[in-house]
Amino acid sequence: MIFDTHAHYDDEAFDEDREELLASLQSHGIEAVTNVGASIKTSENTIKLTEKYSYIYGAIGVHPNETGELNDEKLNWLKENAGRNKIVAIGEIGLDYYWEEPDHETQKTWFVRQLNLAKEVKLPVIIHSRDAAKDTLDIMKAERSQDVGGVIHCFSYGKEMAREYLNMGFYLGIGGVLTFKNARKLKEVVEYMPLDQLVLETDCPYLAPVPNRGKRNSSLNLPYVIDEISAIKGISRDEVVEVTNRNAKKLYHL
Template structure:
């Protein structure tokens, strides 16, 4: 059974058929999903979903581009919610210089604050890093993030950066981008890395794999990613599913 470690099923793209879709996942070989907050609002949505759906776990946190809204009251709320047994990580948190808003100092301040929060509540982290490779890594090393563990979500850097994170004990989140024609660098990373540190993710409704690129993504598309990993790693699809499922449960400390 497949474990989708990063999804946004509270997104309005799923308004019409959310319940039906989430209830159907098990019959399509998807055992569990982690719904990931990207703001206080979407973290609130996630808290509702984990109570409503048995196969949904939650991560709560504020995405770098949403950190202008964050304050200590928000941090206190995140801290209170993190004791829920189905909250498995703090995330997604990090740096995003692609959109470059709010300013970089604001992003860094709240990235560090949320890393501290993860330490306070003893949860792994989900890292979002876009066009901010050096600053992300520097902050994570300074904050001894390897002691927290977690995942570099939607990994998009090269082998050298992969090596840094793998050596720190982090997992790399791999999704639909792996199937794109222009994903040469990512294919090299997947070939290079140990499969014991790879987890599957969709980031749905975004980043649907080929042949559904550009359409709404869902966990049902992970079979295409599994197939691509199987061919790159030269192991069976069953093996990919089994190992990545174990990895996800280890990463999120799910018994």
């Protein structure tokens, strides 16, 4: 069965049919989902979802564009809640220079502090990196992030950057973008990388694959991504599902 390693089911896009949709996942071949926090509020929401659904795990952390809200007290809250038994990662954390809010120095400060938190609580990290390839990698190397491991979510760089992260033992999160016509670089990365470092993700409600591009995404769209990986790698869909499920469980120590 399929493991969706990165979703945001607490998003308001699911307010009208959340329960119905989540209840239908397993009958559609989705074994498990990791819901990922992007702020203190969404981390709180994530904890609630993990308590309600046996097949939902959680990650808590503050997205780079939300780090303006962080202070010692909130970091301490993350630390206290990281010990819950269904919280499997610190994330999503990182750098996002596409948006200039908050400034780069604020983003970097809290990226480092959340990486150190992950080391302290011994959890893997979920890394968000957009238009910030060099700074993200430099910080992760300086902080020895490979000691905790994790996943580069929605991987969007080229083969050279992929090689760096793969050599550090990180997984790459691959989702709907792989099916886009303009995703040549990402297709090259998937062709190049070992299957045992690839995990499936939706980032729903965002980034729905073709043929549903532009619509609300959900884990039910993952078969389109599986088809694309299967074609690129020249292996069966079943093998893609089996290996990525195993990878997800290794990533999150399940």
